[in-house]
Amino acid sequence: MDIRQLEYFLAIVDHGGFNRAASAMYISQPALSQAVQGLERDLGSALFHRMGRRAVLTEAGTALIEPARAAVRSLQTARASVDAVRELRCGRLDVASMPSQAVEPLTTMISAFGARFPGVSVAIKAAFITRDVVDMVRTGAAELGLLATSGPLPEREVACHLVGRQRFVLVAAADGPFTGRRSVSREELARHRLIVGQRGTGMRAYVDELRERGIAFTIAAETEHRVSLIPLVLSGVGVAVVTDAWRTVAEHAGAHVVDIEPESALDIALVSRRDELSPAAKEFLACALDDTTR
Amino acid sequence: MDIRQLEYFLAIVDHGGFNRAASAMYISQPALSQAVQGLERDLGSALFHRMGRRAVLTEAGTALIEPARAAVRSLQTARASVDAVRELRCGRLDVASMPSQAVEPLTTMISAFGARFPGVSVAIKAAFITRDVVDMVRTGAAELGLLATSGPLPEREVACHLVGRQRFVLVAAADGPFTGRRSVSREELARHRLIVGQRGTGMRAYVDELRERGIAFTIAAETEHRVSLIPLVLSGVGVAVVTDAWRTVAEHAGAHVVDIEPESALDIALVSRRDELSPAAKEFLACALDDTTR
DNA sequence: AACGCTCATAAGCTTCCCTTATCAGAGTTC
DNA sequence: GAACTCTGATAAGGGAAGCTTATGAGCGTT
Numbered sequence: 001m002d003i004r005q006l007e008y009f010l011a012i013v014d015h016g017g018f019n020r021a022a023s024a025m026y027i028s029q030p031a032l033s034q035a036v037q038g039l040e041r042d043l044g045s046a047l048f049h050r051m052g053r054r055a056v057l058t059e060a061g062t063a064l065i066e067p068a069r070a071a072v073r074s075l076q077t078a079r080a081s082v083d084a085v086r087e088l089r090c091g092r093l094d095v096a097s098m099p100s101q102a103v104e105p106l107t108t109m110i111s112a113f114g115a116r117f118p119g120v121s122v123a124i125k126a127a128f129i130t131r132d133v134v135d136m137v138r139t140g141a142a143e144l145g146l147l148a149t150s151g152p153l154p155e156r157e158v159a160c161h162l163v164g165r166q167r168f169v170l171v172a173a174a175d176g177p178f179t180g181r182r183s184v185s186r187e188e189l190a191r192h193r194l195i196v197g198q199r200g201t202g203m204r205a206y207v208d209e210l211r212e213r214g215i216a217f218t219i220a221a222e223t224e225h226r227v228s229l230i231p232l233v234l235s236g237v238g239v240a241v242v243t244d245a246w247r248t249v250a251e252h253a254g255a256h257v258v259d260i261e262p263e264s265a266l267d268i269a270l271v272s273r274r275d276e277l278s279p280a281a282k283e284f285l286a287c288a289l290d291d292t293t294r
Numbered sequence: 295m296d297i298r299q300l301e302y303f304l305a306i307v308d309h310g311g312f313n314r315a316a317s318a319m320y321i322s323q324p325a326l327s328q329a330v331q332g333l334e335r336d337l338g339s340a341l342f343h344r345m346g347r348r349a350v351l352t353e354a355g356t357a358l359i360e361p362a363r364a365a366v367r368s369l370q371t372a373r374a375s376v377d378a379v380r381e382l383r384c385g386r387l388d389v390a391s392m393p394s395q396a397v398e399p400l401t402t403m404i405s406a407f408g409a410r411f412p413g414v415s416v417a418i419k420a421a422f423i424t425r426d427v428v429d430m431v432r433t434g435a436a437e438l439g440l441l442a443t444s445g446p447l448p449e450r451e452v453a454c455h456l457v458g459r460q461r462f463v464l465v466a467a468a469d470g471p472f473t474g475r476r477s478v479s480r481e482e483l484a485r486h487r488l489i490v491g492q493r494g495t496g497m498r499a500y501v502d503e504l505r506e507r508g509i510a511f512t513i514a515a516e517t518e519h520r521v522s523l524i525p526l527v528l529s530g531v532g533v534a535v536v537t538d539a540w541r542t543v544a545e546h547a548g549a550h551v552v553d554i555e556p557e558s559a560l561d562i563a564l565v566s567r568r569d570e571l572s573p574a575a576k577e578f579l580a581c582a583l584d585d586t587t588r
Numbered sequence: 589a590a591c592g593c594t595c596a597t598a599a600g601c602t603t604c605c606c607t608t609a610t611c612a613g614a615g616t617t618c
Numbered sequence: 619g620a621a622c623t624c625t626g627a628t629a630a631g632g633g634a635a636g637c638t639t640a641t642g643a644g645c646g647t648t
Contacts, residue, residue, distance in 0.1 A: 001369055003297050004605095018626055031606050033627060038604095043376045046570065049434045053614050053625050056434030059386055059572050063379045067372035074368045075295055078361035082337045085357045092353055140343045140350035276340065278353050298636095312595055325637050327596060332635095347594050347645050 003075055005039040006068040008032055009047060013065055018055060086279050088117045093280040096125040096133045096142035098201065099226040101268055104245040105164055106146050109270075109288045116287060120280050128224065129200030134158055137271050143281045148202040148243065148266040150209075158271040161285065163292045165265040166243035168206055170258050171233050171250045178239075183259040186210055193220035193238035195229055202266040207241050230255055297369055299333040300362040302326055303341060307359055312349060380573050382411045387574040390419040390427045390436035392495065393520040395562055398539040399458055400440050403564075403582045410581060414574050422518065423494025428452055431565055437575045442496040442537065442560040444503075452565040455579065457586045459559040460537035462500055464552050465527050465544045472533075477553040480504055487514035487532035489523055496560040501535055524549055 011021035012032065022029040040047050047061035057065075085091040093113075097106050102124055110122045125142045127133040133145035134154050145158070153160040170189070172178045177192065189210065194217050197204045211217070220238035223229060229240045230253050242250070243266055247257050270288055272281060305315035306326065316323040334341050341355035351359075379385040387407075391400050396418055404416045419436045421427040427439035428448050439452070447454040464483070466472045471486065483504065488511050491498045505511070514532035517523060523534045524547050536544070537560055541551050564582055566575060 001297075001373060003295075003369075006372065019624080028607060029626070030608085030628080034605075037627090043373065045376050045380045046572075049437075049567070049569075050626065051432065051434050051567075051614085054433070055626070059437075059574060060376045060379045063375045063385065064372060067368065067375045071365065071368035071372055074361065074365035075297075078300065078358060078365055079295060079337065081357045081361045082339050082354045085354045086339045091357065138345065139348070140345050143343075143353075273343065273345070275344075278340075280353060313593080321636095322638055323595070324597080324639085328636075331596090342595095344595065345645085349595070 001039065001042050003071060005035050005042075006064075006071055008035045009039060009061075009064065010068050010072065012036065012048070012055065013057065013061075084119075088120055088279055088283060090119045091278075091280055092121045092123060093144070093278070093284055094123045094125050094142040095144045095146060095284070096127045096136040097146040098127055098129065098133060098148055100166070100201075100203070100243050100245045101146045101148055103249065104166075105268060105288075105292075108291065109146075109284070112291055113284050113287045117280070117283060122284070128198055130154075130202070131200060134271065137273060140273070143272065143278060144284060145271045146268070147271060148268050150202050150205050150264075150266055153267065153269050154271070159274050161270045161272075161289055162267055163270050163288055164268045166202075166245050166268055167263050167265040168203065168241050168260050169244045169247060170239055170260050171230060171242055171246065172239040172256050172258070173234055173236055174254055174256050176233075176236075176239065176256060178258050179256060181258050183261050185261045186213075186264075187215060189217050189239075189241075189260075190215045191217060193218045195219075195221045195223065195232045195238045195240040197226060197229070198222070198224045203241055203243060206264060206266075295333065295336050297365060299329050299336075300358075300365055302329045303333060303355075303358065304362050304366065306330065306342070306349065307351065307355075378413075382414055382573055382577060384413040385572075385574055386415045386417055387438070387572070387578055388417045388419050388436040389438045389440060389578070390421045390430040391440040392421055392423065392427060392442055394460070394495075394497070394537050394539045395440045395442055397543065398460075399562060399582075399586075402585065403440075403578070406585055407578050407581045411574070411577060416578070422492055424448075424496070425494060428565065431567060434567075437566065437572060438578060439565045440562070441565060442562050444496050444499050444558075444560055447561065447563050448565070453568050455564045455566075455583055456561055457564050457582060458562045460496075460539055460562055461557050461559040462497065462535050462554050463538045463541060464533055464554050465524060465536055465540065466533040466550045466552070467528055467530055468548055468550050470527075470530075470533065470550060472552050473550060475552050477555050479555045480507075480558075481509060483511050483533075483535075483554075484509045485511060487512045489513075489515045489517065489526045489532045489534040491516070491520060491523070492518045497535055497537060500558060500560075 011025050012018055015021040015024050018032050019029050022032045036047060045060035046058050047064060048055040049058055113122060125136060127136055130147045130149050133147040134157055136142045137145040137158050148166065170184055178184055194207060196207050196219055221232055229242060230250050233240050233255055234253060250257050270285065272285060302319065305319050306312055309315040309318050312326050313323050316326045330341060339354035340352050341358060342349040343352055407416060419430060421430055424441045424443050427441040428451055430436045431439040431452050442460065464478060472478055488501060490501050490513055515526055523536060524544050527534050527549055528547065544551050564579065566579060
């Protein structure tokens with residue numbers, strides 16, 4: 001059985017005869033006869049009584065009409081479902097992001113994208129280090145990725161679009177060591193107690209680099225959950241080096257944020273597979289790059 | 295788009311890869327690749343991200359899964375619908391019948407058939423004269439026909455099966471001219487007022503034949519609606535010649551029924567198209583002939 | 589670094605579908 | 619009632635589409 005055969009069958013029913021149906025379907029009449037014969041052979045039942053002049057539906061033929069229409073409709077539905085995704089009337093876009101960048105610039109990006117394509121939902125897939133993001137994009141776990149790196153961009157593995165830079169800032173308790181200051185030099189971090197993130201993150205790479213420069217500090221805590229950084233700072237465990245994506249959040253939480261001099265920053269990149277992207281991903285990329293260049 | 299392509303697509307989704315799906319569908323892997331490529335070309339959207347090793351569903355692919363399953367199911371449903379008719383689990387059988395024969399023997403036949411195939415409904419299509427029945431069967435308006443004839447069976451046009459004979463009886467009012475009698479000779483009908491049916495019916499042919507024999511009577515009324523015969527008799531308009539299919543009905547209605555001598559009868563035949571019949575019609579024929587020969 | 593597994597591509601063959609041409613039956617018309 | 623017309627079936631040939639085997643390319647694994 002075949003959709004083509006069912007369409008032919010319905011055409012015969014609807015147009016009331018093989019010849020008229022053949023004209024309507026722009027095929028020859030023998031093609032119709034053969035298709036119906038094939039269908040009847042396949043189903044094991046005659047669909048029409050052939051009575052010289054006219055073809056009359058059999059009971060089996062009558063029983064087939066409605067299911068056949070349903071089958072034809074179901075193909076149209078399938079096509080429409082795919083079209084809806086392509087035309088961004090619905091669907092879903094997975095974006096892998098490291099935690100800090102999930103705060104900014106991802107929030108802004110999603111907001112802009114959501115305004116243009118309200119039917120498409122964006123899912124933030126959790127990645128924790130740059131490598132996670134690259135791998136998720138490479139393997140297709142997410143179609144786009146947002147990462148931060150202090151080193152070179154992974155241009156060889158994925159397509160990279162620089163969307164901004166985030167400078168490092170120091171978060172301290174409001175009544176902590178840097179109260180009243182707007183900036184500190186990195187050398188001033190010596191002998192302080194630091195709360196740091198997981199290896200592989202941009203902020204950790206920066207901190208490790210400071211230590212290699214000979215700035216001696218203590219690592220008071222290391223957390224894989226960035227959300228715990230600020231509470232740790234506020235409870236007096238130590239100070240933390242984070243990117244200024246956290247500035248607003250930290251200040252609202254009651255922490256004191258100061259710039260670290262000389263300015264040092266992470267590159268923030270939106271990455272994607274090298275081959276053809278889905279329409280949603282393309283548009284998201286366009287939205288995001290448009291915003292950053294504007 | 296094609297059901298085959300959707301089945302292949304679903305196989306890939308369900309088996310998690312082209313190779314496994316190809317094995318499961320007993321086709322070669324390139325056949326699958328080509329089918330999916332054709333589907334993607336047709337839909338205008340990629341369904342899988344090809345990432346060297348693994349094929350990952352795109353958003354469009356995800357959107358296609360459910361509609362594709364529905365489409366595949368719809369074909370199975372269509373097949374099942376036809377099967378149900380063939381296996382006589384449901385369906386409908388049209389039987390054309392003249393009015394008298396619709397009382398008997400059709401009622402008995404339908405009862406026997408209904409007991410064996412409760413899912414199949416039998417529709418009685420109204421015919422009024424023998425020719426109507428033959429035409430309806432010939433043109434497919436009904437698949438079977440039940441007719442009565444005093445002449446030869448229409449063997450040339452349809453397949454005929456003699457299922458019985460109905461003798462002619464006279465229906466008179468309870469207080470009418472034949473009260474107390476069990477039979478009358480046909481000559482006694484002379485000078486009586488008769489209520490007759492439409493030309494072309496068996497009872498009318500018999501009455502016309504009596505007149506040709508020189509038996510002189512008056513035609514008090516002619517009706518195309520046989521149901522009005524008995525009321526006319528009961529109201530004293532005249533007497534009526536009908537077949538003994540009506541005996542029970544007439545007596546229950548309060549009329550007096552007497553045999554007409556010498557016995558004269560109509561042949562009752564079940565007729566059908568000459569070519570292959572539907573399973574329901576075949577079974578009905580089998581039931582009916584089985585009953586009459588038993 | 590070599591191997592193995594993934595899916596894509598290429599080329600040949602088979603199959604199936606559609607075409608034109610013709611036939612056969614039944615209704616219609618003169 | 620004979621010719622005509624309209625119905626759908628049948629026959630034969632050409633072309634497209636699908637499946638096959640063989641091979642290639644990319645990526646992960648040993």
